[in-house]
Amino acid sequence: MSDAAQPTAAEVRAAAEAVKTALDRHLAAVERRSxxxxxxxxxxxxxxxxxxxAYDELLYDRYDEVTPFEIPGAEDSLPPYQGPAEPTALSVLIRRDYAVAEPQRLLAQAARVEAADEDATDDDRQAGTLPGxxxxxxxEFEPDEIASRHKEFGLEEGDSTLWVTALDEPAEAGEWLESPFDQTDPQRVVCRFDVSAVFDDEQDGLEDLEDLEDADDGPDPADPDLDGALGYDPDEVVSLDDVDDVEVVERERGEPA
Incomplete structure (x- = not known):
């Protein structure tokens, strides 16, 4: 991280104080829980x-140090479901994050869409700016189509999540349009599905560990390929007449071998 973007020591200290305050509030809530x-x-x-x-991120950015805190995953942090046993309506909330990786490609795709609109006037033109x-x-395109073709539009996928929540009854038309995401009750979440590069990194780490364990096992002594390479057949019965240089050693009774 560059020095210009690096947090100050005071910001890190303030974040640490925020953790202490949050700890006190959490303990107080636990002590008073109903x-x-x-x-x-x-x-x-x-x-x-x-x-x-927040403290962990600032600490790392400033001092290249981390904390032992581990934030539980989304599924672990959701409270138990407290919605209706038989929901009559559902609300589906979707968030998808993108990075504008190639602005020129995005502008070019928008220009093609705009050029295909024969009824558009000069005042209607929007493709000249990124927001437009x-x-x-x-x-022009459905969200699912943009998700499947994001590279064509110069976008790079980030995290995404989908929440399905239960409702007591269907909402009235236009009822929640002014604040569509403000009324989400975590206790009414029936299920949620998250996609993140973090999960891919964890899976890659597990696969690397499995590869190391497989490498440490060494060759299987019962491996038929190895037996063939050594010219050894475990099922072959060898006659003593075919064995050369057998030395017979006689010993007295009680004498150790």
Missing amino acids: GEDDPAVYEAFNELAAAAE AIGLLFG
Whole structure:
């Protein structure tokens, strides 16, 4: 990280103080909890996790050090489901992050879409700027199509998540459009699915470990390829007449071999 973007010592210290405050709040919430699934405890837990993660990042950026804190995965941090036993309506929340890896490619794709619109006037042109091009492409293509063709649009995939939540009844038309994500209750999440490069890195690490373990095992003594290379047949019965240079040693009874 460059010096210009590096956090100051004061910022790291402030993040550490935020962790201490979050710890106190979490303990207080636990001491006052009204039951096993108290939402106040869940909220305090999330605040503590966020504070610890922020401190860990600043500590690493400033001093190249890490903490022993491990933030549980999304599935572990969700509270038990408390929604209706038989939901009559569902709400699906999707977030997909992208990095604009190739701005010129994105602009070019937007220009092609715009050029194909014969009814567009000069005042309608949007493809000349990145915000306009992004709005044009996401207005023209379905989100799933953009996800499957993201490289064509100069985008690089980041993390994504999909939440399915249970509702008591279908929402009225236009009811939640002004604040679509503000009313999400974690206790009503039926299921969620996350995609992240973090999971790929963990899987790669496990595969590397398995490869090392396989390499340490050495050749299998019962490996038929090895037996063939040595000219050895484990099922072959060899007659003593075919064995050369056999020395017979006589010894007295009780004499050790």
